[in-house]
Amino acid sequence: MxxxxxxxxxxxxxxxxxxxxxxxxxxxxxxxxxxxxxxxxxxxxxxxxxxxxxxxxxxxxxxxxxxxxxxxxxxxxxxxxxxxxxxxxxxxxxxxxxxxxxxxxxxxxxxxxxxxxxxRPEIADKLLPKKILPYIKVIEQFVVSTFFLFLAFLSFIYVKESISLDEVNPVTEISLWKVQMIFPYVFTSMGLRHLAYGFFPALRPADMDEATEALEELKDEYVISDTDKGQANK
Structure with a gap:
């Protein structure tokens, strides 16, 4: 690992x-x-x-x-x-x-x-039992990995066709396949990374629950503003 x-x-x-x-x-x-x-x-x-x-x-x-x-x-x-x-x-x-x-x-x-x-949607984290969440996370990594590797396969075919057609941008005079090479690389990188997270869950980074954190921040601000108003009324 x-x-x-x-x-x-x-x-x-x-x-x-x-x-x-x-x-x-x-x-x-x-x-x-x-x-x-x-x-x-x-x-x-x-x-x-x-x-x-x-x-x-x-x-x-x-x-x-x-x-x-x-x-x-x-x-x-x-x-x-x-x-x-x-x-x-x-x-x-x-x-x-x-x-x-x-x-x-x-x-x-x-x-x-x-x-x-x-x-990512966080509703499943709230509805599903906490005992099975670790297993759901592992399955999630394999599903995401499969999705990205499929996109990498499609983008590889697309780049291969672009090479065969010898498409060139008329403004920059750069072959388009040189620009498009980023797609198979990034999708492969992300797919293999999530595949590793599926096999080694300890390597998976902690999820950043943006929606939950945003709601908590709004809640704290609301409580603070109400407290300030109460002190001002006194």
């Missing part, structure tokens, strides 16, 4: 770093896109406009024709650079940001599965 626990910890550690890197790259791409649109484009446009207006200035008359030639050359290079970069934001930035967001979100989903923080 220790060996399985170690593997699961390494898996969670890698997914945590992978998700963090995806969101970091997402942030950098967004910063680059905004900087291109709001700073670089405006700066290059200012250089072009200034170079066009320079020959009519008194500075150009004072320095002579050689300065006009240099400034015109700088303006031409700035115009060529702006034409090469394109006006507006980076063309592929939006699509690439979506890819990084997708990967980061799916890695986060795997981590949520590892920490037992997925939202």
């Amino acid at each position: 220790k060996f399985v626990d170690r593997i699961l910890n390494y898996l969670s550690f890698g997914e945590k770093w992978a998700g963090g890197i995806c969101f970091l790259l997402l942030t950098l791409v967004m910063i680059a896109d905004v900087s291109k649109r709001e700073a670089i484009d405006k700066f290059l446009s200012w250089i072009i406009d200034s170079s066009d207006a320079y020959p009519k200035t008194g500075v150009a008359d004072f320095l002579g024709g050689w300065s006009v030639y240099i400034v015109s050359a700088i303006g031409t290079e700035a115009s060529d650079l702006l034409e090469w970069l394109g006006r507006g934001g980076i063309v592929w930035a939006q699509k690439l940001s979506l890819y990084f967001m997708l990967w980061g979100g799916l890695f986060g989903s795997a981590l949520a599965s590892a920490k037992g923080s997925h939202l």
Whole structure:
């Protein structure tokens, strides 16, 4: 069991770093896109406009024709650079940001599965006898594992077909199967993780009963507010 626990910890550690890197790259791409649109484009446009207006200035008359030639050359290079970069934001930035967001979100989903923080219905915990709840939890892990492994199988077939069709995104020029590979990996990771929880219940993280905790917090706040009102009336 220790060996399985170690593997699961390494898996969670890698997914945590992978998700963090995806969101970091997402942030950098967004910063680059905004900087291109709001700073670089405006700066290059200012250089072009200034170079066009320079020959009519008194500075150009004072320095002579050689300065006009240099400034015109700088303006031409700035115009060529702006034409090469394109006006507006980076063309592929939006699509690439979506890819990084997708990967980061799916890695986060795997981590949520590892920490037992997925939202789930809690009505069975209240209705069923507490004596059989541990057995229900074990069956639950096998059912969830089967579901995720089935999704992994379907996603593997989907990626295989995408490879055979050689689908490429026209904006990013990235083969779509490279983006879609995250699906079979994440579903397989989650399926094997829940399978391990089924065979080794001691490794299963404690369930985070969000609904129950939220109701308890609201109840506490309601009691505190009533107490404050009573003290204020006194």
